[in-house]
Amino acid sequence: MNPQLLNELVTFKMPFGKYKDKIICDLPESYLIWFNNQGLPPGKLGELIGTMYEIRLNGLEYLLKPLRTR
Template sequence: MGQLTPEETMQALMTTRMPFGKYKDSLICNLPEAYLVWFHQNGFPKGKLGMLLATMYEIRLNGLEYLLAPLRNKFKGH
């Protein structure tokens, strides 16, 4: 599996749904901060999902949600 470009990563945050757990079917970009913190403390899954969760955690941790704002309308309904 190759690395995603920053653009592909941002798109994936807006279109990838959580495949399991309490927030199954929620978009990664919409997961609650507490859920992301739990993964940070207990370990992110391996692979692309883990990378996306870790990226979303860092976005929230650093107050960078505004970076997702322009994409919300573009990917609305995915």
């Protein structure tokens, strides 16, 4: 797993929609599932949402806790 990508999950904000300005790691699971089913956006945002979906799916949220406390 790319450490830079993990750092971005706890700092990058959603640029649009219902959860605009919410940090990617704080997006609700239902929203991540919806994106996964509908198709991820292109580019960095899609990569981050897809990664966060996989982290939640596999119960790996604990990987982000140390990064959030910085």
